Amino acid sequence: MKQKYFSCILLLCILLNLFFPTCLSSRTSQHNNNWAVIVCSSRFWFNYRHVANALSFYHTVKRLGIPDSNIILMLADDWACNARNCFPGKIFNNKDHNLNLYGTNVEIDYRGYEVNVENFLRLLTGRHEPDVPRNKRLLTDSGSNILVYLTGHGGNEFLKFQDSEEVSSKDIADAFEQMYQKKRYNEILFIIETCQANTLFNKFYSPNIAAIGCSELGENSYSHHFDSSIGVQVIDSFTYYSLNFLNNIKPGDSHTTLEKYFNSMTPKQIRSQPRLEFFQFQRNPREVLVSDFFGSIHDVVSHPIYDYSFQNDNHNQNGNIDANGEKENANRNDNFQLKNQFQHRDKAQPNIKISNQFQHNLEDEAIELSDNYFRLGMIILIFLIFFFALIEKIITQK
Amino acid sequence: MYHLKYGEIGRYSPPGGELIATFETKEDLESKFRTVSRKISGIFGTSQKFSDLTISAQPFYTEFNSLESTSQRTHYSSLPREPVCTENLTPWLKLLPCRSKAGLASLLNPIKLYDLFYHSMSVEVTRSQENSLSFHQQLLLVVELKEFKFSQIFGTPLIGPICPFSSQTKIQIEGFSDYSSFTPTPEEIGNNQVGFILKENLNNKKDFNLHYSPKENTNNNGYNHNNIGNGNSNNGNDNNNNFNNNGINDENISKNQSIKLNRFLKESGKIRGGVITQITNLEKNDLHLTLYDSLPWFMRVYFHTLTIKSNFENKEIEITDLNLEREQDNESNLFANQASLLRIQTSQDHGRPSIFELALVLKPGETFQISVDYLKGFLNFEEHPFDGNRGFDIAPAIVSMHGKKQNLKKRIYYTDSLLLMLPTPDFTMPYNVMTITTTAFLIWYGSFLNNLTGRAGLKLKKKSKAKWIIKPDKF
Numbered sequence: 001m002k003q004k005y006f007s008c009i010l011l012l013c014i015l016l017n018l019f020f021p022t023c024l025s026s027r028t029s030q031h032n033n034n035w036a037v038i039v040c041s042s043r044f045w046f047n048y049r050h051v052a053n054a055l056s057f058y059h060t061v062k063r064l065g066i067p068d069s070n071i072i073l074m075l076a077d078d079w080a081c082n083a084r085n086c087f088p089g090k091i092f093n094n095k096d097h098n099l100n101l102y103g104t105n106v107e108i109d110y111r112g113y114e115v116n117v118e119n120f121l122r123l124l125t126g127r128h129e130p131d132v133p134r135n136k137r138l139l140t141d142s143g144s145n146i147l148v149y150l151t152g153h154g155g156n157e158f159l160k161f162q163d164s165e166e167v168s169s170k171d172i173a174d175a176f177e178q179m180y181q182k183k184r185y186n187e188i189l190f191i192i193e194t195c196q197a198n199t200l201f202n203k204f205y206s207p208n209i210a211a212i213g214c215s216e217l218g219e220n221s222y223s224h225h226f227d228s229s230i231g232v233q234v235i236d237s238f239t240y241y242s243l244n245f246l247n248n249i250k251p252g253d254s255h256t257t258l259e260k261y262f263n264s265m266t267p268k269q270i271r272s273q274p275r276l277e278f279f280q281f282q283r284n285p286r287e288v289l290v291s292d293f294f295g296s297i298h299d300v301v302s303h304p305i306y307d308y309s310f311q312n313d314n315h316n317q318n319g320n321i322d323a324n325g326e327k328e329n330a331n332r333n334d335n336f337q338l339k340n341q342f343q344h345r346d347k348a349q350p351n352i353k354i355s356n357q358f359q360h361n362l363e364d365e366a367i368e369l370s371d372n373y374f375r376l377g378m379i380i381l382i383f384l385i386f387f388f389a390l391i392e393k394i395i396t397q398k
Numbered sequence: 399m400y401h402l403k404y405g406e407i408g409r410y411s412p413p414g415g416e417l418i419a420t421f422e423t424k425e426d427l428e429s430k431f432r433t434v435s436r437k438i439s440g441i442f443g444t445s446q447k448f449s450d451l452t453i454s455a456q457p458f459y460t461e462f463n464s465l466e467s468t469s470q471r472t473h474y475s476s477l478p479r480e481p482v483c484t485e486n487l488t489p490w491l492k493l494l495p496c497r498s499k500a501g502l503a504s505l506l507n508p509i510k511l512y513d514l515f516y517h518s519m520s521v522e523v524t525r526s527q528e529n530s531l532s533f534h535q536q537l538l539l540v541v542e543l544k545e546f547k548f549s550q551i552f553g554t555p556l557i558g559p560i561c562p563f564s565s566q567t568k569i570q571i572e573g574f575s576d577y578s579s580f581t582p583t584p585e586e587i588g589n590n591q592v593g594f595i596l597k598e599n600l601n602n603k604k605d606f607n608l609h610y611s612p613k614e615n616t617n618n619n620g621y622n623h624n625n626i627g628n629g630n631s632n633n634g635n636d637n638n639n640n641f642n643n644n645g646i647n648d649e650n651i652s653k654n655q656s657i658k659l660n661r662f663l664k665e666s667g668k669i670r671g672g673v674i675t676q677i678t679n680l681e682k683n684d685l686h687l688t689l690y691d692s693l694p695w696f697m698r699v700y701f702h703t704l705t706i707k708s709n710f711e712n713k714e715i716e717i718t719d720l721n722l723e724r725e726q727d728n729e730s731n732l733f734a735n736q737a738s739l740l741r742i743q744t745s746q747d748h749g750r751p752s753i754f755e756l757a758l759v760l761k762p763g764e765t766f767q768i769s770v771d772y773l774k775g776f777l778n779f780e781e782h783p784f785d786g787n788r789g790f791d792i793a794p795a796i797v798s799m800h801g802k803k804q805n806l807k808k809r810i811y812y813t814d815s816l817l818l819m820l821p822t823p824d825f826t827m828p829y830n831v832m833t834i835t836t837t838a839f840l841i842w843y844g845s846f847l848n849n850l851t852g853r854a855g856l857k858l859k860k861k862s863k864a865k866w867i868i869k870p871d872k873f
Contacts, residue, residue: 078481089509089513112445134440135441
């Protein structure tokens with residue numbers, strides 16, 4: 001009787017193990033924290049729009065939940081308290097001046113001369129001198145999703161830092177490979193907004209990187225509009241239309257995909273060909289969400305003072321007359337119509353490139369193999385038990 | 399000079415950023431300072447250049463901390479180029495226990511703060527002998543007012559709760575004696591100062607909008623000062639927020655000021671130049687001052703040109719070379735002569751700066767003019783900053799007042815910072831040189847290679863009409 005009980009229980013356990021998948025494999029690796037590296041690599045007052053781009057993304061990322069401790073902000077010069085700024089302490093990305101990007105709570109980690117190629121690559125690879133403070137380090141681990149946003153002047157396979165030095169696409173690709181070897185990221189979204197931006201990710205060879213560039217080889221990236229009260233262009237087209245889309249995303253959004261974000265900008269609007277490319281992405285690229293990179297999976301409680309209330313540009317009913325003498329509303333309506341017109345045409349040829357989709361890693365194969373071995377072992381064990389039970393019956397009968 | 403323009407109410411900071419660190423022992427100061435400066439610049443969002451050895455140095459005879467004599471254990475670094483903006487205010491506010499959510503600090507709005515005549519923030523941490531830590535944060539603002547009202551100064555009255563961590567929230571206003579003109583009425587009334595203690599007012603949910611409307615017609619067209627200090631001590635939660643306000647008219651400048659400082663460059667081209675510092679004694683007594691001047695290595699100072707002239711005498715003042723041993727620190731010996739040279743440190747190229755420290759005795763109304771000449775040095779290509787054509791900012795000189803007999807507080811004064819234009823190279827030259835040499839090399843080598851490896855027989859053969867050809871005999 002005891003033996004029967006024992007064998008029944010054993011059988012049940014084995015059956016359960018057979019019909020439920022084993023816990024050995026973890027094919028879908030989820031991230032457990034988010035980081036952002038936002039770099040404005042240009043110096044001098046006339047590059048105001050680059051810092052407006054960078055701070056717009058900084059704002060978005062903060063609003064969607066990434067805390068300051070997980071954001072590395074590199075601004076190559078001081079614009080807000082510059083002597084040339086008519087609005088001290090304020091940086092705008094729109095000539096309406098409806099949002100002060102600098103706000104009351106901004107933490108800049110690398111400023112001025114510290115924004116250079118060496119520090120950028122040291123930040124990515126984590127190879128710092130021993131007494132570099134904590135806020136200048138990218139303390140990511142293998143479960144971190146990192147958003148890397150670069151803006152400035154660039155060209156064919158390079159990005160210019162501070163008007164003096166360049167970082168090349170090979171450097172960045174090697175830095176990402178070092179990060180991969182050291183398990184410093186889970187997935188990276190690399191957004192770059194310069195002239196000929198797409199060339200900068202020609203050389204990536206590490207897995208799990210998604211890259212968005214705003215212009216092809218031979219194309220320039222254009223600013224969006226000019227602000228006569230400040231005297232310079234205040235924002236670039238790519239960032240302007242990105243913000244139009246991202247402003248509609250709330251924290252905790254779980255259905256807006258990266259593809260949708262990318263398709264919201266048409267080449268006609270930004271006057272250059274953008275590209276979204278996935279390098280050896282482990283999961284389905286079409287399922288990658290915007291909030292995987294722009295938001296945080298932790299619940300971040302933001303204090304009411306530090307809340308940034310956004311006003312969607314599209315809904316801003318402003319009847320002012322801008323520098324060109326046209327009414328602003330008319331401009332926006334035109335853009336909206338153009339967008340509708342060319343939406344379906346671009347859908348026919350999406351600028352998404354998916355390279356090496358669903359690549360089976362060696363690790364996955366090993367996991368599958370061991371799964372099969374285990375299952376085989378279980379089946380053999382069942383047969384053995386039945387066999388021994390039979391033998392016992394025969395012996396006891398005799 | 400800030401104290402001249404705005405009055406002497408607090409310790410003004412030099413332009414940019416400044417870091418003063420005093421260590422327990424003299425050994426290994428540079429590496430300790432490097433660690434400290436990196437961590438602190440990480441906290442406050444300033445650049446890491448504080449630890450740069452070509453800038454930082456040790457002033458031996460300037461005492462920053464009035465509590466103890468700290469000579470030769472203090473390391474000092476000044477960055478005049480450092481921008482000060484919201485990203486520096488944010489961590490400063492985060493050090494307060496209630497940040498900017500409660501208490502007096504909720505008045506601080508960076509949009510207003512960075513639109514003023516003068517603003518500076520400082521944090522001072524000292525450890526006393528009983529091993530208790532004193533943490534003092536100071537914010538100094540110079541505001542021009544049409545109307546003395548909180549909502550005018552800060553853009554908002556004081557709404558909201560008082561910080562529950564502070565044992566006392568106090569607003570102290572100096573320089574006004576007619577307390578009846580204040581609304582609400584002050585609790586403390588002293589000699590030329592009034593005080594408001596804010597415990598109950600705000601917890602009753604009433605806005606605190608300090609308003610001063612003088613009943614008489616007082617001439618108040620000068621500058622008003624706001625000094626918000628916040629002190630924490632480890633022993634008890636002794637949190638004291640002081641708000642000082644001082645009204646100064648133009649006529650009061652000569653009354654309150656002790657010295658007048660000026661410093662400028664005497665330049666004559668891209669090769670040589672000179673630095674001149676002028677100090678005027680505005681007091682009625684003799685002043686004992688020490689001057690500390692540190693010039694970076696690319697200003698190659700010639701110390702034999704160090705001269706001091708006075709407006710009271712025709713000839714130059716003789717500089718007594720004291721160059722004291724480091725153990726001797728007797729104050730009475732320092733000021734025995736009119737001008738003594740306390741210390742000289744010569745510079746090292748691409749290394750440490752050149753330093754000289756003088757002890758001066760000024761009679762009332764006397765002006766000293768201290769001048770020294772230099773030759774401009776060449777920087778390596780990599781040492782030029784990214785905007786090298788702007789020039790280099792030279793840190794201000796520090797004048798510190800030593801006064802035991804006169805019973806003055808030990809005060810520190812800073813001169814203006816200077817902007818020095820060095821001969822900058824043409825930064826496009828490496829690119830040009832590479833382009834030209836590679837082009838030239840390519841042309842030579844390319845044609846060389848073509849000639850060597852080109853195929854024979856590609857030219858068309860002309861059909862010769864002559865049928866008989868004399869071939870040479872084989873030798």
